[in-house]
Amino acid sequence: MEIDNFDFEFKPFEKMTDEDYAKIGFKSGLEVHQQILTEKKLFCRCPAGHYSDKYNAEILRHMRPTLSELGEYDGTALMEFKTKKEILYHINYETVCTYEMDDTPPFPMNDQALDIAIEISMLYGAHITDEVHIARKQYLDGSIPTGFQRTAIISVGGQIPYKDRFINVIQLSLEEDACREFSDIGHQRTYLTDRLGMPLIETVTAPEMRTPQEVADVNKIISQIARCTHKVRTGIGAGREDVNVSVRGGTRSEIKGVSHIEMIPKLTYNEAMRQWNLLRLREELKRRGITPDTFQAKYTDVTKLMRHSHFFPITQAISEGLSVKCIVLKGFRGLLHWQTQTDTYFSKEFSDRVRVIACLTTLPNIVHSDSQSEFIQSSEWSTLRKFTGSNEDDTLLLVWGSNQDTDTAAKEVIIRAKEATIGIPNETRQALEDCTTGFERILPGPQRMYPDTDLPPIVLKQERIDNIKNNLPIPFWEKKSYFQSLGLDEVTSDQLAVSKYSNLFQKLVNELKIDIQFTANVMINYPKKLKKHNLDFNAIEENDLYEIFKNFVNGKIPKESLFEIIRKTIINGKFSDELLPELCSQSELQAEIHQAIAELQSIKINNGQAKDKLLTAIVMKKLRYRANGNEVHKLITDILQKQEN
């Protein structure tokens, strides 16, 4: 269908309505990556989850485009090869072995990881693969030293309940994590390898989310589904998502490596705006008579001409013996200032390409005649126009750097400009801090997948599948509605549903008849409180926790010392009766209260009403919570009343 109506103009983020997104045909799908909790990595026996910036050795590699990705070595591919990066890997002996360095073939796939991937697949109601085939997915950016990622489909299909509908899952795969980028300057990129090879699952949804908020919502559900198994890693970097976005009449682009779900609405909004505005730009070009057939551009070396430029980066470059190239985009006047995203303009598309493909990484790396800035004086542009035989209707761009890099840059600028006459290029895009997106690389096709020749397929036996199925946790949304039915609010129910002790919760409430709100409070707030003490609530055994609550119900643990007992149990490794507080006797209690009252008499209290509470606090603290706060309070009020009478 030919779309000819691009009238809609993007509003600020807050003003966009669901109808607006429907108008532009917003569509988004997710690829959610979650590291899973295994002891070791996926294809070798290195420890998983040990991070360190320290390194013992370095390895240098180059990535060469291979046949299966490109099919043919055309001029562009060769050019890319010539300007390619030197990739350095930092190697830490503790976290990396010769497998990750690509000097040893893979070891059989980690069974623990495979089981977890199957388990999570089952929670989606997915169809588990009968025979797992390990594939190689090519990455030329160097993020994996082999140049490919080992990955395998574990299941296809499945559904995620969302609002009044279901979001379809396309597939779930198990794959090895890539390196962490350390730096990327000029022709050298450096990676840390500690994360490399850790197992992660990738859940791919159909492009069925219709607004930016829906994308974030569904992402949250996906991460909760996995988290309710308690077999995925949590924390910074443990979950990352790629977000696919398209608008009506556009092309799918992929935003890579989004680390915070909260960023998703604005990111997808900006990416949708970018695509929509690029389509509008194409219409404008068409209006000016610029189509793929009539598009004209050229570039020239203007190093000599720019020797006395007022723009410091250029004169400095020339003094260092570098070159300046001037690109002329025929008829593009003003268009580099065409808005693409929030506070972002079409010129950014050029700057990004020049940075990534031509390795001119020091910004600014381009200047252009559509810019309102005073970087280059108008007299300079006039000279350049004369020299290049261009006129006021054309846009001029300047790039500076080594002769080879500026050649690459100029060619790339022309490629990107021509793409504007066609529409939206197929790209993977980076998520930037301001929630806009930047060019990362050209979107690779399915050709980059090919079978791993080092490992045979893995047949999944029915017995293994059944075993996992029999121990499957209840999906969190079922638990959530159960908690809501108990009268808990949505946020609390949500958090309880993914808690490790959500089953125990039911036991506590049903068998021990503990107050629901109180138990929920313990389950949700104690972990946060414990974290401040650098302790992990989840480290406590379920049986121990049950025992503690039993003692609580039997009055052996005052409410006030429950946290203390749990804290001690975690430090101790397990619960025992020795940890129980020695409750103080009535006489001791009476004595303490009277002493407190006596002490308080010497202090002037503004608010006489609060006297009982103040006294309770003093006594409780002194007794180190060896008494029940309510009882103490009651005793104090009785005594106070008697005194007043």
Added chain:
Amino acid sequence: MEEIASNNIATEDKELYKGYRSKALEVLKKYNAYIWSDIDLVTDEHTFQGIILPRSETSDEFHIVLKLESGYNIGILWNKVKDIKIKGRKEAHYLIPEKEFPYSPKMPRVKLFGTGGTIASRLDYRTGAVIPAFSPGELYGSVPELADICNLETEKLYGVFSENMGPEQWIGTAEAIAKEIERGVDGIVIGHGTDTMHHTAAILSYMIQDSPIPIVMVGSQRSSDRPSSDAAYNLIHSVKAAAESDIAEVMVCMFGPTSDMYGLLHQGTRVRKMHSSYRSTFRTIGDIPIAMINREKITPLRTDYRKRREDKNFKLAPYFDDRVSIVYYYPNMKPDIIDSLIDNGYLGIIIAGTGLGHVNKPLYPALKRAQDKGIAVFMNVQTLWGYAQMYVYDTGRDLMELGVTPLANMLPEVAYVKLGWVLGQTHNIDEVKKMMLTPIAHDITEREPSNGYLIFQGGIPEVEEFISKIKK
């Protein structure tokens, strides 16, 4: 006639359903679903859309392999298939783009022989393995830098994994090299699997003597279908060494460090594969490599190599008697090991002995028998580094009395091929001993420089300090 017809059908089926057997084959046949068919495969749980791939012959007979639209492959159990709808056919072709190798009159002529291995390769869907690519056009398509170095001609001699190389291939390769030297090429490169590259390098050092031009063996440790392969650099380095170097020796050219930094040119008789998978697996043993090489330059590390010449006065000696064996000695070895070699008509035995060249006493009678039968027995050291010095201990002296001749610092594999080569020329035991002990192409060296044995021990502070400085 009928039998032939049914045979034809069977062969045709084999092609149409490549790799499928038994249950999976029956299912595919039921729906006429050949390989490369674009299908909807229906099971109770799911409908899969994809292309039927050929099945690896080593995989089981119960699963059907589909390539999904995403590019991933999965296997589906035969008895889950409820229906297959065929939508079309899409055959995948993994071709290396061929481009005519450019000719420039000023460039040296290099001949590249192929024997197999993964120096250049493409994927084979049938086995899921890589198959070698080889023509100059294919090589130019994959490694265009080669055209900046030489005019390349190629000839495929064999297509075998290196473990299948043997006397027949060694002789064939030597004869092919001789022909090319006669034709006047400037250098020779031999693509070879890495596992036995050092065996072939050694035997070629004997079969081609006094070569006027470089003969360079090359391979890759990581197949060239991956972006980080060492194949391209190894190929560039070896072709450069063949075209430009003045080193007229049989050499192995492979990665120096594991990083993409430089290659090393190793003497064919002193080199050994030392790690099953590292890129930097080849090491010169008991000496230093002849030279370092990168894309820009060749840096000699030694000066005692034979220089390139204009003449064609070389010697072709394509002989081999394969009644030769290596015995890797271990404690408690029984004499029947030696006896069985004698009984099976072996003419030569290389012993890789312990330490300076020792075996246990129970072997003595068997060794005496070998001596009496005129079987040539030599001693090398399984420590690889160092000399067989059998006069140091009584055991050594006893063994020499039993006719066991120490071969100085010749490597055991080198001794093995040399002995086969010698026995291919004479069975006279004195003559055999004399030839074995006459150094050829540094297979025995008079002295071992102390930097000829450098195995850094990881963990030691000064080594770690060195590595953290040098890195890579």
